[in-house]
Amino acid sequence: MKLYTFDPAPNPARLKMFIDYKGLTIDTQQLDMAKAEQLDAQYRSIVPEATLPALVLEDGSRLTEVIAIAHYLESLHPERPLLGTTPAQRALILNWNHRIFNSLFMACAEAFRNSHPAYGSRALPGPNNYEQIPALAERGRSRLADGMVGMNEELTGRDFVAGDSFSFADIDLLAVLAFAKWAAKTEPGEDLTALLAWRERAGEALQA
DSSP, X not given: OEEEEOTTSHHHHHHHHHHHHHTOOOOEEEOOGGGTGGGSHHHHHHOTTOOSOEEEOTTSOEEOSHHHHHHHHHHHXXXXXXXXXXXXXXXXXXXXXXXXXIIIIHHHHHHHHTTOGGGTTBSSXXXXXXXXXXXXXXXXXXXXXXXXXXXXXXXXXXXXXTBSSOOHHHHHHHHHHHHHHHHSOOOOOTTOHHHXXXXXXXXXXXXX
């Protein structure tokens, strides 16, 4: 199998943290999204979606969603589990993966891609062009701020996003907070003490 990615970008960053935490070695090719290399004809002949990351399997089939790639790799390499070891844990972590992606990650992407000058006609990823909608940028920033408040409430009284153990849900939240800092100029306020304490705790767990 071969992984196509661009580690600095938000979605690839989620997967990189997952791979690094589990200590995996995967044949990888970096495509510079700042130079729009994911739109090159050669890459689109392999991955028509023109998105990153993408994992191409031995039979030529491709996985283009981070959550699917993570589940596939975890099934091959269950050591240092990040997606749960019981049905309840797996369901709860997956629930949080989608909740964080929909409420925070997409809000940040709205704010970024609908305001940055480089994305004037590229407001959505993929092979097709879509014009920016400035109102979505403002909405995205509002959703992002509200989402951080909600996560602060959720993390009051527990160590990690999906319970007592570090998981891929924590990786997703770490990734979106890093994304929000540079893409939407938004960080958790000092009053969000539970979220800030969690960020330090999760960062230490990621490096353990």
